[in-house]
Amino acid sequence: MVDPTSDLNEDVSEDDAPTCAVCGDALVQDPDHRVVTRVRDGEVQTTHFCSDAHRDEWTD
Numbered sequence: 001m002v003d004p005t006s007d008l009n010e011d012v013s014e015d016d017a018p019t020c021a022v023c024g025d026a027l028v029q030d031p032d033h034r035v036v037t038r039v040r041d042g043e044v045q046t047t048h049f050c051s052d053a054h055r056d057e058w059t060d
């Protein structure tokens, strides 16, 4: 049974974890983890950041 309140990162090991697009840190149960999702050329791109600061710093 799926618990709708569970954190998406719960069972992610460090090997499977996304990494910050700015500093490359593995984002394992990181409370400041930020995700930006957008569509480019018909493909959904998901970019991860360790913090608001790095999200703001990121330029494509």
Ligand SMILES: [Zn+2]
Residues within 6 Å of the ligand: 020, 021, 022, 023, 024, 025, 049, 050, 051, 054
């Ligand atoms: Zn970062």
